[in-house]
Amino acid sequence: MATHTGLTSAVLNYKPPDPLVPEFEAPLDRATFADSKKTSLLSGASKVDDLTPWIGTELHGLQINQLTNAQRDELALLVAERGVVFLRDQEWTLDQQYELTKYWGVPDRDPIQLDPRHVTILGRDNDRGYANFGADFHNDHSFEVNPPAYTILRMDKTPPTGGDTIFTSQVALFDKLSTTYRKLLEGLHGVHSSEVSYVNVINGGGKAFKPPTRQEHPLVRTHPVTKLKTLYYNPTIMIHIKELKEQEGIHMLAFLREHMHAADDLTVRWRWTPGAVAIWDNRSVAHRAVPGGYDKSLREGKRTAIFGEQPFYDPTGQTWSERFNSEEFRDNEGFDYAKKDATAQ
Template identity: 35%
Template sequence: MPPNTESVEVITEQFEKKLNLKELAHKGRYVIYPTTKYPDYEAFEHVDPGHKGDPAKKALLDPATAVIELTPHIGTEIHGLQLHELNEQQKNDLALLVAERGVVFFRKQEIDVYQGREFGKHFGPLHIHQNFGHPEGMPEVHVIHFDENSNRSHFKTFSHQDGWHSDVTYEINPAGLTFLKLDTLPAVGGDTLWASGYAAYDRLSPPFQKFLEGLEAVHSGLDQSNAALRAGHTVRRTPIETVHPVVRTHPVTGWKSLFVQPGFTRSIVGVSKRESEAILNFLYAHIAGGVDFQVRLKWEENTVAVWDNRSTFHNAVFDYLDVGLRHGWRITPQAEKPYFDPNSKSKADSTVRRYVKEPATEGYNFLL
């Protein structure tokens, strides 16, 4: 486990107060920026609970009132379940489903941030960001809070094509299964898009796939740390850059996924600057333009998105800053150190058993 996990839990228990984040958000900014320093993360071995999932996922899907595949390659919506009530086998099935489908949506969720922290621990050690603010006593919680009063300097030169990212990929053990609950939304806007890293790889030509499989890329957290320093905030760990494979293998599905994105990937190792920029700019445009392997969520209040940061990219749409408040919280379990297995397969080369449970019918429609 990460070296600071135990000490952080002690700190959290010592200062924890029962907070209603939604109420706090309507009163204004509530995150704190403590000067707490944490030990640097060290590599650890991750055993994914998706390995214990039932391929048919009966424990998870049988109690659902509807299971809807939103696109062929990514995105499933499940009705009739409450995440905080899932038992261990249902959580394992969920880990497997998210590994296969990339992102799964649950609406009308009652789970609160305290239950969310406990829920997240099933999927891996909870990541603590080195410089973002967080609710008092809850360093594992990443807050989403934007409204008409938000600082817009970043958005003056921001292109949403560059907004695609996977969370904290600069860590030695980046994020795995991750979930976000939004409890407050503007009247319109504020959607989020996800793209499949599996399908992004599959859409490339075989010669280019083989070329990429031999490459590694630098992922950097320096921009975030430098921004924190400019704002007068503490950087709680040593700023880090890490090298990861451009194509990684998912440990549960065994499928190959493209693993670069404009959010944190900075260069390709072992090639010239011009070559690196050409490769990465092509791949970034490939992800942004991949409308055939993207899904877009129109949030409702108390919707939870559960996604796999190892095999997806996501992009929040900041079109609502003149409309109203968008608020929620994210829990980010860490997973394995990224690796590439040359014997792994693409999703397209694997037989995938798909299932759709219609709301008005009994059982499932099975498709191969």
């Protein structure tokens, strides 16, 4: 069923109550304050389980609401490094989730978010045709000037099966490309637009809090903490590539979509249970809620997010392979972010 019903009089007469979020300088990422070995966080866990080589770590034996500030900083760093971190059986309250969100930075508000503090995430219907917003891969509202850095999603109700979320590492997607393609993409800009979701929400009888907007962001961006280069492709929100002619852009977007959807080796699929939490890095990870096949009234969660820096591209950043094959990484059994920053100054 098509949900995009165009520029109706309802859309043309609609007056969003809130202005767009102006450009701002995001506070320094809390991960940059962390001990690069993450000793206090990892030693506090009963088990640290990397779910795939590329993306996703599950922490066992920790309650998020009992973490010290040092452990919270290290958790942010672990998310930045591993793309997404999972914990089950969390007993924290929604207020405690808001508190961690605020600790990590400026709480973000999605343009269609009813409660100013969180988005309620529900089940998805049986439409497997990707017409359903959120059913295809995306980075959350990348049409902002300062798109979200970290997203925290807790599930309070989950069906016995179905409703999984798939996360894909865009750092690994970029790394997997040939040198020729990487060079072609670096320096290009994706155009990210909220216009389709704006129109759909109003035509669906909903409320859009902010006017429609579009932003140009680097198609390859550099992660501010890890300094790794990552693809910043968003099949749900990106409408074209600024520097390419129309047919070139259409073909490039089709290639990128295939590249993302063919990346089973670079994804982690998370099966939710009540009380489970996923925290992911929106700058370097795309995600997708798998639709259909379950009782969607049984799925409900709360999502909060933190506004990030304005996406930037630093050509001196490394690809994943360059980092992990580097002498510095091998010699230190890890990457010393603080040392790298000191060297750069």
